Amino acid sequence: MGDTDAFGKLELELRRGVVVLATLSQLRAPRYGYELRQALADQGMPIEEGTLYPLLRRLESQGLLKSDWKTDSGSPRRYYSLNTDGRKLLKKLIEAWQGMNDAMGRLLKEDGQ
Amino acid sequence: MNANDVIDCYVTDVALQLPRKQRNDVAFELRALIDEGLRDKAEATGRAADAAMATEFLNAFGRPAEVAARYRPTLTIIDPADGHAFLRATVIGLAIIWVLGLLVRLLQPIDAAGGLLGALGQWWGSTVIPSLWWPGVLVVGFAGTAWTRRRWPQTSKWMPRAADRIHGGRLTLVMGIVGIACGLYTLVHPRWMLDFFWSGRAAPSAYAALTYADTFLESQGPWLLALLLLNIPMFVGVIVQGRWSPLIRRIQTGLGLVTCGVMAWTIADGPVFVAPVSDRTLKFFLGLIVVFTLVDLGIKRYRRVRPTPNILIQT
Numbered sequence: 001m002g003d004t005d006a007f008g009k010l011e012l013e014l015r016r017g018v019v020v021l022a023t024l025s026q027l028r029a030p031r032y033g034y035e036l037r038q039a040l041a042d043q044g045m046p047i048e049e050g051t052l053y054p055l056l057r058r059l060e061s062q063g064l065l066k067s068d069w070k071t072d073s074g075s076p077r078r079y080y081s082l083n084t085d086g087r088k089l090l091k092k093l094i095e096a097w098q099g100m101n102d103a104m105g106r107l108l109k110e111d112g113q
Numbered sequence: 114m115n116a117n118d119v120i121d122c123y124v125t126d127v128a129l130q131l132p133r134k135q136r137n138d139v140a141f142e143l144r145a146l147i148d149e150g151l152r153d154k155a156e157a158t159g160r161a162a163d164a165a166m167a168t169e170f171l172n173a174f175g176r177p178a179e180v181a182a183r184y185r186p187t188l189t190i191i192d193p194a195d196g197h198a199f200l201r202a203t204v205i206g207l208a209i210i211w212v213l214g215l216l217v218r219l220l221q222p223i224d225a226a227g228g229l230l231g232a233l234g235q236w237w238g239s240t241v242i243p244s245l246w247w248p249g250v251l252v253v254g255f256a257g258t259a260w261t262r263r264r265w266p267q268t269s270k271w272m273p274r275a276a277d278r279i280h281g282g283r284l285t286l287v288m289g290i291v292g293i294a295c296g297l298y299t300l301v302h303p304r305w306m307l308d309f310f311w312s313g314r315a316a317p318s319a320y321a322a323l324t325y326a327d328t329f330l331e332s333q334g335p336w337l338l339a340l341l342l343l344n345i346p347m348f349v350g351v352i353v354q355g356r357w358s359p360l361i362r363r364i365q366t367g368l369g370l371v372t373c374g375v376m377a378w379t380i381a382d383g384p385v386f387v388a389p390v391s392d393r394t395l396k397f398f399l400g401l402i403v404v405f406t407l408v409d410l411g412i413k414r415y416r417r418v419r420p421t422p423n424i425l426i427q428t
Contacts, residue, residue: 033142034149050175053146054183057139061186075149078142 019047021097023055024082024090027065032077056080064089116167120147126177131184139184147171190252192259199255206247214240277356286348293344300338322391328383333375340372369410373403 022045026036033053040047047055059065064086069076082090124147128140151170155162174180191199218236223229262269279286298305303323307315325334347368350361357365376399379385386392 033146048173048175049146049150050173050180051183053143054180057135057184058186075145076141077145 018045018097019051019055020059021090021093022047023052023059024064024086024093027080027082027086030068030079030081032079036080059086114164116151116162116164119164119167119171120144120151123147123171123174123177127181130178130181135184147174189259191255192262195255195259199251202251203248206251207244210244210247211241214244275356277358279351279356283352283355286352290345290348293341293348297338297341300334300341322386322388324387326384326387326392329379329385333379333382333385336375337372337379340368340375343368366410369406373406376403
């Protein structure tokens with residue numbers, strides 16, 4: 001039971017660390033919240049709605065995303081996409097992630113996993 | 114209540130906790146996103162969305178307060194690093210206030226009609242409830258410190274400090290020796306204060322108030338005098354060495370404990386002054402000195418760090 005609790009908490013920590021990168025990576029083209037969530041889930045990164053939708057607003061207020069209301073298919077939807085600063089940040093985050101991923105790959109390999 | 118009502122209620126609860134300027138816009142978007150999510154859920158389960166399904170769906174979303182909080186930058190009043198210190202200061206401070214309040218209340222005559230329960234009720238109303246000022250003061254203090262640390266990080270940069278340094282430098286110790294000398298003179302000749310401040314023209318009752326009882330002069334007086342005197346060579350030793358060496362620290366602790374013991378003996382034994390009022394006042398201050406000295410020694414002991422492994426080191 002204790003192991004399950006610890007795994008759940010630590011996995012949550014790991015996921016928290018990549019939520020922003022995963023979100024930004026899917027906003028190179030405009031997407032609205034529900035569509036983005038589906039896209040992330042389809043690629044194996046489900047993020048709770050209660051986390052994702054506020055995150056989009058926060059990233060926008062931090063000057064990384066731009067958004068527009070569109071009513072193409074009936075009901076109005078707010079579409080988010082990376083702006084210039086967001087693209088620059090995404091590039092840096094990808095480099096940092098790849099560096100960490102390589103290091104973790106080496107570490108886990110050395111550990112015989 | 115149908116699914117729409119449930120969603121309306123949820124969206125309103127989230128939006129009410131957001132700043133007014135983004136409230137309606139977020140509510141509009143959130144409503145649309147929830148509608149779409151619930152529609153897909155209903156399709157997946159093969160039945161129409163109802164209040165129960167909407168409630169279950171929104172419970173997975175999270176509590177409205179949590180969701181609303183995620184829309185805004187994280188607000189930290191007290192730094193997580195200060196959490197334990199805050200809790201400790203709150204608990205210790207409240208415990209001191211409550212215990213002192215209870216002692217004061219119990220030392221007063223208890224009304225026969227109300228009895229002990231009545232006295233406890235008065236203590237609750239006059240000490241416990243008003244004591245909530247203490248956590249409030251701590252919140253303001255810790256929040257101010259955290260804000261200062263974030264605003265000017267260089268001010269809170271860690272700096273190494275020698276454990277055996279003299280606080281305030283040698284001058285502080287010289288002033289301490291002067292203070293002890295004055296204390297010694299006062300102990301030997303308490304009427305000196307009256308001569309010093311009133312040039313010998315103080316009222317005769319004032320002189321009478323500062324007359325020692327013979328029992329004190331024969332028993333505790335010489336001990337207190339000797340213990341006070343011993344502080345002078347100890348301070349001189351620190352001044353010469355320029356630091357508090359471990360040996361001098363041990364001497365200071367021992368001297369402090371013995372002095373507390375003699376002071377406690379003085380309080381418990383016969384009168385120090387002939388005049389009862391002077392005697393009670395002096396004993397009250399002696400009691401305070403004993404308490405503060407013991408608390409100080411206890412804090413120093415609690416804060417002592419001796420790096421030692423908890424388990425045996427295998428060789």
